[in-house]
Every structure is written in C-alpha cells, then in structure tokens.
Amino acid sequence: xSNISKAIEKVDSEExxxxxxxxxxxxxxxxxxxxxxxxxxxxxxxxxxxxxPKIPKGYTIVDYNDIPGKNFVxxxxxxxxxxxxxxxxxxxxxxxLVVGEDKAIISDIINNIHxxxxxxxPSYELKNSVIYYEFEKGKAKEIFKNAKKIIHFDYSxxxxxxxxIEPQGLIGLYEPDKITIIGSMQCPYYIKNAVxxxxxxxxxxxxxxxxxxxxxxxxxxxxxxxxACQIAVAVLKIKKPIKLIYDREEDMEFTTKRHPSNxxxxxxxxxxxxxxxxxxxxxxxxxxxxxxSGVVLQRAMIASSGVYTIDNIEVAGDVYETNTVPNGAFxxxxxxxxxxxxxxFINHIASELKLDPFTLRNKYLAKxxxxxxxxxxxxxxxxxxxxxxxxxxxxxxxxxxxKYSKKDNYKGIGMSWFLHGCGFTGSGExxxxxxxxxxxxxxxxxxxxxxxxxxxxxxxxxxxxxxxxNILQIPVKKVIYNNPDTDLVxxxxxxxxxxxxxxxxxxxxxxxxxxxEQWIDGKEITIAKRYKQPKHIKWDEENxxxxxxxxxxxGVNVVEVVVNPITYxxxxxxxxxxxxxxxxxxxxxxxxxxxxxxLQGISYGMLEVMKNVNGRIQQKNITDYIxxxxxxxxxxxxxxxxxxxLLGPYGAKGAGELTLIGGAPAVALAIENAINRRVTxxxxxxxxxxxxxxxxxx
Amino acid sequence: xxxxxxxxxxxxxxxxLAQNELLIIAGGTDLMVKFKSISGLLxxxxxxxxxxxxxxxLDFIKKEKNSIHIGANVxxxxxxxxxxxxxxxxxxxxxxxxPAIRNMGTVGGNIVNASPAGDTLPVLYVLNTKxxxxxxxxKRIIPIEDFIVGPSKTILxxxxxxxxxxxxxxxxxxxxxxKIGTRQAxxxxxxxxxxxxxxxxxxxxxxxxxxxxxxxxxxxxxxxEKKVIGVTIDELNGMCNLICDNYxxxxxxxxxxxSSAIYRKKVALNLLEEYxxxxx
Numbered sequence: 007x008s009n010i011s012k013a014i015e016k017v018d019s020e021e022x023x024x025x026x027x028x029x030x031x032x033x034x035x036x037x038x039x040x041x042x043x044x045x046x047x048x049x050x051x052x053x054x055x056x057x058x059p060k061i062p063k064g065y066t067i068v069d070y071n072d073i074p075g076k077n078f079v080x081x082x083x084x085x086x087x088x089x090x091x092x093x094x095x096x097x098x099x100x101x102x103l104v105v106g107e108d109k110a111i112i113s114d115i116i117n118n119i120h121x122x123x124x125x126x127x128p129s130y131e132l133k134n135s136v137i138y139y140e141f142e143k144g145k146a147k148e149i150f151k152n153a154k155k156i157i158h159f160d161y162s163x164x165x166x167x168x169x170x171i172e173p174q175g176l177i178g179l180y181e182p183d184k185i186t187i188i189g190s191m192q193c194p195y196y197i198k199n200a201v202x203x204x205x206x207x208x209x210x211x212x213x214x215x216x217x218x219x220x221x222x223x224x225x226x227x228x229x230x231x232x233x234a235c236q237i238a239v240a241v242l243k244i245k246k247p248i249k250l251i252y253d254r255e256e257d258m259e260f261t262t263k264r265h266p267s268n269x270x271x272x273x274x275x276x277x278x279x280x281x282x283x284x285x286x287x288x289x290x291x292x293x294x295x296x297x298x299s300g301v302v303l304q305r306a307m308i309a310s311s312g313v314y315t316i317d318n319i320e321v322a323g324d325v326y327e328t329n330t331v332p333n334g335a336f337x338x339x340x341x342x343x344x345x346x347x348x349x350x351f352i353n354h355i356a357s358e359l360k361l362d363p364f365t366l367r368n369k370y371l372a373k374x375x376x377x378x379x380x381x382x383x384x385x386x387x388x389x390x391x392x393x394x395x396x397x398x399x400x401x402x403x404x405x406x407x408x409k410y411s412k413k414d415n416y417k418g419i420g421m422s423w424f425l426h427g428c429g430f431t432g433s434g435e436x437x438x439x440x441x442x443x444x445x446x447x448x449x450x451x452x453x454x455x456x457x458x459x460x461x462x463x464x465x466x467x468x469x470x471x472x473x474x475x476n477i478l479q480i481p482v483k484k485v486i487y488n489n490p491d492t493d494l495v496x497x498x499x500x501x502x503x504x505x506x507x508x509x510x511x512x513x514x515x516x517x518x519x520x521x522x523e524q525w526i527d528g529k530e531i532t533i534a535k536r537y538k539q540p541k542h543i544k545w546d547e548e549n550x551x552x553x554x555x556x557x558x559x560x561g562v563n564v565v566e567v568v569v570n571p572i573t574y575x576x577x578x579x580x581x582x583x584x585x586x587x588x589x590x591x592x593x594x595x596x597x598x599x600x601x602x603x604x605l606q607g608i609s610y611g612m613l614e615v616m617k618n619v620n621g622r623i624q625q626k627n628i629t630d631y632i633x634x635x636x637x638x639x640x641x642x643x644x645x646x647x648x649x650x651x652l653l654g655p656y657g658a659k660g661a662g663e664l665t666l667i668g669g670a671p672a673v674a675l676a677i678e679n680a681i682n683r684r685v686t687x688x689x690x691x692x693x694x695x696x697x698x699x700x701x702x703x704x
Numbered sequence: 705x706x707x708x709x710x711x712x713x714x715x716x717x718x719x720x721l722a723q724n725e726l727l728i729i730a731g732g733t734d735l736m737v738k739f740k741s742i743s744g745l746l747x748x749x750x751x752x753x754x755x756x757x758x759x760x761x762l763d764f765i766k767k768e769k770n771s772i773h774i775g776a777n778v779x780x781x782x783x784x785x786x787x788x789x790x791x792x793x794x795x796x797x798x799x800x801x802x803p804a805i806r807n808m809g810t811v812g813g814n815i816v817n818a819s820p821a822g823d824t825l826p827v828l829y830v831l832n833t834k835x836x837x838x839x840x841x842x843k844r845i846i847p848i849e850d851f852i853v854g855p856s857k858t859i860l861x862x863x864x865x866x867x868x869x870x871x872x873x874x875x876x877x878x879x880x881x882x883k884i885g886t887r888q889a890x891x892x893x894x895x896x897x898x899x900x901x902x903x904x905x906x907x908x909x910x911x912x913x914x915x916x917x918x919x920x921x922x923x924x925x926x927x928x929e930k931k932v933i934g935v936t937i938d939e940l941n942g943m944c945n946l947i948c949d950n951y952x953x954x955x956x957x958x959x960x961x962x963s964s965a966i967y968r969k970k971v972a973l974n975l976l977e978e979y980x981x982x983x984x
Contacts, residue, residue, distance in 0.1 A: 572974045613887065624961040638889070692967065
C-alpha cells in the first residue's frame with residue numbers, strides 16, 4: 007500500500023450486500039419485551055391526571071416515577087426530561103412507556119390511556135430567547151454607525167430531516183449490577199453518561215454497545231440518549247430485555263431535525279464599492295428544549311463570513327425555544343444555514359453594486375495567514391484558487407454563466423465556495439472530549455483498534471484499519487476493529503463534527519507508529535494515546551475569540567439547472583465538485599461522502615420541505631417528505647486535490663460534513679441565474695419559484 | 705382478526721362476494737398502506753378479505769377492433785410493457801411510482817382506489833374508458849367518469865367486482881400527458897394533465913382534456929370540449945384565454961403537505977394554455 011488514497015474493498019460491504027449484517031431490529035433475546043411510547047397530544051399543557059385501563063399481567067407502565075437518578079437527559083443543559091412529569095412542552099413529548107410481550111396489546115393499552123391536560127398557550131414564534139451570543143472582529147460597530155451605504159438582506163432556511171436508512175432503535179439488557187444498551191448510535195459514551203445519570207449508577211453499572219448502524223447524519227448523536235435513558239429505566243424496573251424501535255412515521259415526527267433559521271445580513275459599503283464591514287444576525291429555532299442548539303448556533307455564527315476575509319464583522323445570534331419537536335445535530339451543524347446565507351449575500355451585494363460577482367468574491371477570498379471571523383488564523387495553505395479554476399474548467403462555468411445571464415432561457419448555473427471547521431468548535435476537544443484511543447497488539451500479531459468511534463456507513467471501519475495496516479505494514483485483515491463496546495474501549499469521543507479521521511484517526515496513527523517502534527512478535531502490547539491540543543491553538547470560550555478550529559476543509563460546488571417556465575420545476579443538468587480534505591484515506595469512501603453529501607445539500611436547497619403547523623410536523627413519511635431518488639440525480643463529477651494537513655493521519659482532514667454544505671447555495675444560485683430573480687430562502691420549491699417569477703425582484 | 709378468502713376461480717370470487725361483505729385486495733399497494741399497522745403487526749383491515757391477484761381470468765390484455773380490453777388484475781408493469789397499450793397510458797405508467805409498486809399494483813386497483821391523484825386516471829378519462837363490473841347475476845359497463853364519484857368513492861356495489869376496463873384505441877394528432885410530481889419517481893402527483901386532439905381539414909374534430917389532483921375528482925368537462933369542436937386551429941388559439949377561463953372554475957385544488965392550491969391551479973392552467981398553443 008504505497009498510496010493510502012487508493013481504494014480497497016470496504017470491509018463491511020460483503021456482509022451488508024448479503025444481508026448478513028445485524029442491525030438492531032435483527033437482534034432479539036429470549037423473554038424480550040417491546041416498549042412503545044405514550045406521547046403528549048398537546049403542544050403546551052400541564053398534565054392534570056392520567057387514567058389507565060386495566061393493565062393485563064405481564065404489561066408495565068414506566069414513567070418518571072421509576073427514574074432513580076435525575077429526570078434529565080444529560081447533554082449540555084439539564085432541560086429535557088426523560089419522561090414528562092407535569093409539563094408538556096411539545097406535541098409528541100414522551101410521557102411514559104408501555105412495556106410487554108405483544109405489540110398489539112401494548113398498542114391497545116396506549117390507545118386506552120387517557121391523559122387530562124390543562125391546556126396552555128403554546129408559542130411557535132421565535133420570541134423566547136434562551137441563548138444569546140455575540141462577537142466582533144475589527145471595528146464593525148463603529149463602521150456601521152458611520153456607514154454611507156448599507157446593503158441588507160434577510161435569508162431563511164427550513165427544517166431538514168435526516169431520513170437515515172434505519173430508524174432509531176435500542177435494546178436494553180438486565181444484569182443484577184449492570185444495564186446494557188445495544189443499538190443504532192453515533193456516540194456510545196454520550197449514551198453511557200446519560201444513562202449513568204438517569205440510573206444514578208457508577209461507571210460499571212452501564213454498558214453501551216453499538217449495533218451495525220444504518221445511517222445517522224447527526225440524527226443519532228444526541229437523540230439516542232433519550233430513548234436509552236427510557237429503556238434503561240424500564241429494564242431496571244422489569245429486569246428483562248426490552249426493545250424500543252421507532253417506526254418511520256414516529257421517527258420523522260418526533261425525533262430531532264436540522265434547525266430552521268432566519269439570518270439577517272448587512273454590509274457596510276465604502277466609496278470604492280468595497281465591503282467595509284459585515285453584520286450578521288442568526289436566529290435558530292431550537293424547538294422545545296435547547297439540547298445542542300447553543301453549539302449549533304456557535305458554528306453558524308463562526309461561519310458568518312464564509313470563505314471570505316472581511317476585516318470588520320459584527321455577529322450575534324439567538325437560540326429561541328418554541329413549543330415544537332426539539333431540533334438537534336445534523337451533518338454540517340449550523341454551517342449549512344449560514345453558508346447558504348453568506349453565499350447568496352455576497353452575490354446579492356454584487357448585483358446591488360452592479361459588480362461582477364466572481365470578481366467581488368475573489369477579492370475577499372481568504373488566503374493563508376488571514377484572520378478568521380473569531381480573530382484566529384488560517385495557518386495552513388489554502389488552495390481555493392486552484393480548486394475554483396479546476397471546477398470552472400470541469401463545468402465550463404464562465405461561458406455558461408455569461409450565456410445564461412444574458413438570455414431568458416431558464417437555464418442557470420451556480421457556484422458555491424465553502425469551508426468547514428474540522429473537529430469540535432473551540433477547545434471542545436481539549437476541555438470536554440479529551441479523546442483517548444488504544445491499540446492492542448495481540449499475541450498472534452493481530453492488532454485491535456480500541457476506540458468508541460462508530461461506523462454508520464461512512465466507512466470508518468475500513469479507513470481506520472487501513473491507517474493502522476499501512477503504518478504497521480501488515481495486511482488489513484490482521485487489524486481488528488469491532489463495533490465499540492464501552493466495557494472494552496476507551497472514550498475516544500463521539501462520532502461527530504468531522505473529527506473521526508482527523509482527530510481519532512490521528513491518534514490511532516500516532517499509536518500505530520509507537521507500536522511499530524515497540525513491536526515484538528508474539529507479545530501482547532497495548533499503546534494508549536490521548537489528544538493534546540496543538541500549542542498554537544488558543545480559544546476563549548466565553549467570548550468566542552481565537553482559533554475556533556484546528557483546521558479547515560474547503561470545497562467548491564457548481565450546479566447547473568434548467569427551470570421549466572410552465573411548471574416551475576427544476577431539473578438538474580450537472581453537478582461538479584472539488585474538495586480539499588487534506589488527503590483522502592480511501593478515495594472511493596470519500597467519493598461516497600462527496601456524492602451523497604452534495605446531493606443531500608442540493609436536496610436541502612430545493613426539495614426537502616418540512617413544516618410544522620401548530621406544532622405538528624406535516625410531512626411525516628417518505629411519500630410526503632421528499633428526498634431525491636436516483637432518477638432525480640445526475641452525473642456528479644468529483645475531484646479531490648491533496649493539501650496534506652500536518653497533524654492529520656497521512657494529512658487527512660474532515661470530509662463528512664463539508665460535502666453537504668455547498669449544495670444548497672450552489673443550486674439556489676443556479677436557480678437565481680435561471681429565473682433572474684433573487685432567491686432568499688431554501689428550499690427553492692416550484693411553489694416558491696412561481697412566486698418569484700410573478701412577484702420577485704431581480 | 706379478519707378472514708381471508710382465496711377463491712380458485714373468478715366465478716368463485718363472485719360467489720363469495722354474493723354471500724359475504726368483503727374487502728377486495730389485488731396488488732395491495734394502496735390497501736397495505738391505508739391499513740398499515742405499527743411494524744411487526746398485521747394490517748388493520750376492518751373487513752374479511754378477498755384475494756384476487758392470482759385469478760388468471762382477470763389477467764389479460766386483448767385488442768379488439770376499436771378498443772383494448774385490460775383485465776382488472778393486470779399489473780401496471782405488464783400494461784406498460786404490452787404492445788397493445790395506448791401511447792398516452794404508457795407515458796403515464798412510465799413515470800408512475802417505482803418498479804416494485806408497478807410489479808404489484810393493478811389497473812383495476814388504481815381505478816377502484818379512486819384517488820384524485822391516481823396516475824392513470826387522467827389518461828383513462830380522455831380515452832373514454834369504460835369499466836366492466838360484474839356480480840353473480842349482473843353485468844354493468846360504466847363510463848369511468850360515472851364510476852368514480854369522489855375521493856376513494858366509486859359506485860361499485862358490495863357484491864360486484866371490476867372485471868376489466870375497455871380503453872378506446874384511437875390515435876390522435878396531438879396528445880400529451882404531464883405529471884407534476886414532487887420528484888422524478890416514487891412521487892404523488894401535485895397536478896396531472898392529459899389531453900388529446902384530432903384535426904380534420906384544419907378544424908378541430910376531437911378535443912378532450914382532463915386534470916388530476918386539482919379537486920375531489922378528475923376534471924373532464926365534456927360541455928367545454930364541445931365548444932371547440934369544429935373551430936379552426938387559428939380560432940382555437942384565439943380562444944385560448946377563454947378556454948382557460950372556462951376551465952378555471954372547475955379547477956378547485958387544495959393546500960396540503962405536498963403543494964399549495966395557488967400553485968396547482970396556476971400550473972394546471974399553464975399546462976392547458978401550453979397545450980393549446982402547441983396545436984398548430
């Protein structure tokens with residue numbers, strides 16, 4: 007294996023294609039019971055009384071009274087209860103579980119439980135701010151005070167639902183001194199910590215094992231902790247194995263989604279048509295509980311100047327609570343919202359000033375050594391120039407853009423430039439996660455990777471093995487990496503934030519190098535490696551100042567469309583994408599991320615409509631919530647340009663989230679180009695295009 | 705729990721229908737969704753079931769002099785692939801659902817389900833389709849627009865079964881089918897539109913238009929169609945706005961989770977206008 011990027015066979019492709027992989031719903035135990043959730047039928051209410059039907063023998067109600075520890079799902083704040091006690095804050099909030107052997111009887115019991123509410127007035131507007139952040143770079147406030155010309159646009163983005171292939175599901179197992187949770191998840195240790203708090207148990211009282219996971223996209227970051235706590239409480243009470251699996255509709259209606267956002271952007275323009283300062287304000291709808299919303303807001307705010315270096319920036323943002331289903335982690339984590347807004351805005355500034363957008367964007371494109379929005383530094387080489395040239399050549403962008411801009415032919419082409427900070431925001435890795443990885447060389451000279459990172463389809467089972475095998479010069483088959491089990495592996499952190507290859511993979515690579523030095527045939531050797539933040543990275547968590555990320559991945563997308571002027575439908579003509587992910591550990595696996603990511607991003611930008619009306623999600627199955635089929639896609643041309651990152655394994659940086667971020671602005675800009683109207687919200691549906699053609703501004 | 709009846713013959717099916725109150729199931733692509741239960745449980749059918757998809761007597765496609773007869777059990781995929789199938793019906797089937805659904809779903813089922821968004825319906829309406837229904841002692845041949853009376857409502861009686869449909873086999877100088885779905889496949893129509901026209905000596909000799917998903921029933925207005933018979937192509941084009949205005953009051957869509965009333969109405973009329981303009 008001379009070139010690490012050269013694709014090898016994905017280690018799990020055979021068992022998955024043959025249908026042999028065991029997902030959580032394929033696993034069962036003797037005596038196993040099923041659980042189903044009774045949910046609130048009001049958006050804001052107090053529970054006055056619950057009346058139960060006669061509960062048959064062998065069936066059990068599990069509610070807040072059964073929780074030995076705290077009735078909160080441990081994440082950042084203690085705000086979301088495991089089971090609602092008296093207060094209902096959103097339609098569908100879990101009140102209790104009914105557990106038993108026969109799903110039909112459970113369902114019958116649930117249908118006959120009657121909850122009496124004192125109904126209160128729910129809030130669906132963004133009024134109740136629960137988190138507020140602000141920061142300033144340069145002298146933005148002063149400049150805005152004296153600005154002669156200000157350009158102002160408002161942008162908004164909708165919900166996005168993960169539609170992971172496999173819905174949420176877990177099984178809980180009982181042993182006298184231990185509760186085990188098995189299931190579909192991204193973060194075994196998040197679940198372990200949450201369940202320990204719920205059960206008021208020590209480290210040894212809770213074990214979490216990942217089952218083969220059918221997709222996650224962020225949706226299995228924090229949500230599984232909620233159902234794990236519920237199941238753990240139920241198992242503790244009933245002392246039998248219990249399975250809780252959501253049906254697709256229940257999953258779509260009541261699990262977390264991408265935060266809808268409203269983003270206001272202003273630019274102070276100087277006498278030479280230069281951008282003197284940018285002011286950004288982001289409002290995120292967290293739903294009924296904060297969860298991770300504050301961190302999502304931070305990522306959105308930090309991304310507020312996109313790939314551009316603007317010397318003066320003023321950024322503020324609020325997380326608003328509403329009486330709707332809580333929103334949470336989703337691939338991109340706040341960046342897709344902001345990157346859509348800023349990419350549209352820089353083009354809208356150009357059109358307001360009658361400047362060529364490409365020239366304006368190029369003028370402010372960040373270069374190595376530039377200061378980031380939070381006052382940190384772009385320390386590494388930035389190769390956006392080369393990437394932009396490449397994608398423009400691949401897509402024939404310039405010629406098409408000129409042609410489509412002149413003619414009213416309903417054809418359009420759009421180009422987005424974007425970046426994504428790799429790893430946790432700020433000092434998250436150093437202060438909160440403190441990742442620990444281990445490698446154990448077995449007596450038979452096989453090497454076991456001991457990390458808590460999960461493969462959810464993104465290929466980490468293959469890529470981490472490949473890194474170790476390549477460093478130790480042993481066959482991939484001699485590297486063992488089982489689905490994580492918290493009794494066996496250290497806490498290497500959650501499988502989120504595009505951190506797994508760069509941070510965990512980096513530690514694994516360092517451990518492998520140490521192991522190589524200490525290698526003795528036939529002897530068991532264990533190497534441990536803990537994350538240390540590079541010394542030059544400084545972050546002030548209070549004021550959001552400093553280096554928000556250790557490294558950045560970069561991307562350029564071009565999307566070409568044709569809009570049907572009779573039906574306002576958008577047809578994709580071509581997709582071109584160029585990325586700098588440092589170094590691809592496996593070209594085919596990263597290509598999978600790139601093609602899936604860009605399509606998920608484009609689809610966020612034009613197809614995926616989800617709305618709540620009076621707190622109720624309207625699109626709750628895949629007939630009504632539209633994700634693209636293969637017939638909706640087109641040929642995608644992808645290129646990776648190597649730009650190795652010194653601290654990543656073989657130079658690798660994050661790739662998973664980056665690839666989603668540019669799709670929405672690229673397709674929105676393409677549609678804008680096609681219809682010659684300004685697009686300010688996503689998804690750009692045919693209904694919205696009709697409105698724009700009839701009433702929009704050009 | 706419900707009982708399932710699996711008759712060996714068509715005759716036996718009619719016999720069973722004469723004696724019992726049954727829900728007829730062919731491919732099940734609508735009923736299994738409509739009555740689905742939580743995963744792992746049986747569907748929540750409220751009546752005993754009569755299974756018919758295996759009945760060979762209802763699985764035929766025959767060409768006769770001016771018509772094509774399709775047995776109620778013929779799967780959508782088979783209809784799509786038959787050399788006898790009308791071009792316009794093929795067009796509708798080609799973008800309908802997904803291969804899996806087309807391999808199970810039947811023409812009879814698509815009609816009896818009577819959804820205003822049913823994909824084959826606008827085409828069947830403009831092709832003057834007749835529905836042959838039979839009971840043990842009776843046979844009726846009913847024009848499709850009389851057979852379907854509302855969303856999920858037909859005049860099929862408890863003891864009757866749809867046996868076949870008869871589609872006019874006629875060629876047209878102009879014909880169009882458009883499905884405006886939420887995506888390119890596996891989508892439910894926001895609007896569908898079918899139209900056919902014949903010209904004789906530069907006059908309009910036949911003109912039929914239908915819309916799906918823009919009201920409780922498929923819209924086909926024969927009185928409006930009559931008004932353009934005999935006019936010249938130029939006159940037809942001159943009447944374009946008037947024709948659209950006339951249709952406008954019959955196009956009464958709703959807002960739902962898939963689209964808006966205002967979009968549906970505007971696009972329906974755009975499609976009609978575009979179609980009329982295409983007749984040259």
